[in-house]
Amino acid sequence: METEFTPVTALIGGALIGLASAALLLLYGKVAGVSGVLQALFKPFKSDNSWKLSFVVGLITAGVLASVFAPQWMQGELRLPSWLIVVAGLAVGLGTTLGNGCTSGHGVCGMSRFSGRSWVATIVFMVVAIIVANLIS
Numbered sequence: 001m002e003t004e005f006t007p008v009t010a011l012i013g014g015a016l017i018g019l020a021s022a023a024l025l026l027l028y029g030k031v032a033g034v035s036g037v038l039q040a041l042f043k044p045f046k047s048d049n050s051w052k053l054s055f056v057v058g059l060i061t062a063g064v065l066a067s068v069f070a071p072q073w074m075q076g077e078l079r080l081p082s083w084l085i086v087v088a089g090l091a092v093g094l095g096t097t098l099g100n101g102c103t104s105g106h107g108v109c110g111m112s113r114f115s116g117r118s119w120v121a122t123i124v125f126m127v128v129a130i131i132v133a134n135l136i137s
Contacts, residue, residue: 017108018108018112020032021104021108021109021112022112025109028051030051031105031109031110032055032104032105032108032109033101033102033104033105033106033109034059034102034104034105035093035096035097035101035102035104035105036101036102036105037052037055037056038056039097040052041053041056099121099124099125100117100121101118101121103122103125105118106118106121106122106125107121107122107125110122
């Protein structure tokens, strides 16, 4: 399978993300905001953590299965030092905390529910991403 961007694969991927998010919302009344799900798992006495743990285990399992059965999907190199990757991860965590959500919560679920703050957050995410991509390339 080709790993380069194509409109068809983008359309299929986007449709699958949309279907999964819509199903979670319509069937269970839950929003697929990954940062919120992860943060909630660190609050051990919440009664609704079982679905969140299953959600995270499913994300990790899908990545592992893809790397085993379709390693061509995982091609690429990280040419950054480990400490920089850790700092970047912490910065993303801080940003999602300050922004009350991440790209999946705001960009996929919030915008589809016409949330004003999600539209603003997603626009900010995209502008910053474009600036950073241009700075590092």
